[in-house]
Amino acid sequence: MIFRFRQPSVLPGFGLTLGFTLGYLGLIVLIPLAMAFTQAFHLSWDQFWRTVTAPRVLASYRLTFGAAFLAATINTGFGFIVAWVLVRYPFPGKRLVDALVDLPFALPTAVAGITLAAIYSSNGWIGHALEPLGMKIAFTPLGVIVALVFISLPFVVRTVQPVLEDLEAEVEEAAASLGADRWQIFWRVLFPAIRPALLTGFTLAFARAIGEYGSVIFIAGNLPMVSEITPLLIVSKLEQYDYSGAAAVSVVMLVISFLLLLLINLLQRWSRIQRGWETVI
């Protein structure tokens, strides 16, 4: 068998479009990204390791990944309920609510940050109500979680929603006619079908949340060791002209992001196999 790079086709433009695509990706994305790695390699292995495991950096990983994990978990629970309600229950204003779920995708992150800081600070609408309960949200690590919940809110809703819409009513009816109660139908029939989408949504939300900068810096307080996220640490290293240090921490973040991207691809493939057809997310 002769190896062919591509299958023959009567359509033209393969060389032109693939060439342009690769050239564009190379110039805009890949070569600049490679710069982070080459800059980080200016450091010796020892220096690199000391930079990326310094106590202040480790504290920022803990906050960034911990808050992103909690935010993604909160969004998985509530996002599932929101998707369920949007698909299955009629209520007034549903169309508007459905459209507004995407607001965090459309709203600039800086706007989200200042607004959340304003309402969750001690003289804001929600912060004021929580203060007698001894809860401070703005300018504490809790504020980071609030911001990350906001910006990653649509992911779980938008991955679960189409799967719920496609579920066949017949399957549930069959389960009911075989004597399953509503709870059993949910856990044994519906939940297994939704699980891949839930996991995909969680991972997308988590991946988005660990890189987030704009919304967090306004509400976090940004104290080193306490409420300083890793992207902010990269910016402050850059502002002190510590280019190699900034690049080293970026490399750690990039490697984790790449791994998450691979995981998302695997999850989406799993989800497609379960559903038996290609989906648009």
Next chain:
Amino acid sequence: MNSSLHPGPASLANSEPPFIRRLLLAVALIFLTLFLFVPLAAVFYEALRKGVGVYLAAITDPYALDAIRLTLLSAAIAVPLNVIFGVSAAWAIAKFEFYGKSMLITLIDLPFAVSPVIAGLIYVLLFGAQGWLGPWLTGHGIKIIFAVPGIVLATVFVTVPFIARELIPLMQAQGTEEEEAAMVLGASGWLTFWRITLPNIKWGLLYGVVLCTARAMGEFGAVSVVSGHIRGLTNTLPLHVEILYNEYQFAATFACASLLTLLALVMLALKALIERHTLRQRRIAISGESI
């Protein structure tokens, strides 16, 4: 991200007891109220709290106008570039079978996985004064970082995937038969693209343009790193919002923020309109097939 609003399979036989329904509905709406609706209302409340005069003064301030101009300029460059890229990538990926295709699709998604701050950093490392090309650029009097080209580049980077990832699945689903028929009948490649492919993908393309524009105008992290925050020169509207906020000019901050919020709402409305249109088209197509 396509969502339809048909009632779903909630027939009476397999529905929850009313009190569970009400509970779930309440939980969903309270969650969305706390995290979406209250912030949305707060932007406009804070913006107008000091009166319409302060609001108008803030958004007609010369620096604000410069920031609006730069935001529009960088979107006006980034969006068309990514339209060309998206169409080109989708054509190569959807119309041909070749080795390494799924790898290429993953690479296109890469900018979504990269922190915006890192997107800015890599351009500083490449074009900054201490960067790889820095000495050469300085020698030729070209300024990219802390100047408009850097802002445009950072905006292009963060919006690379939007249009491609709308078009690739759409064009893959449409297949190649119609284009092949046109070619066999003697149409040129360009004619086939303009007359067959483009009409087929126009709604998906528009959808991608809306998402891409929203992100291009709102990007903060990447642009902030390469901007240098020079008022009147390298300040986009989101960066202007940050400067005003740090100067404790809250009414002006939220006035400018409300402009960006209005823009986001317009984008959401457009998005909902396109979704409804494509849903109707799909239903017509399905009912047509069943006849």
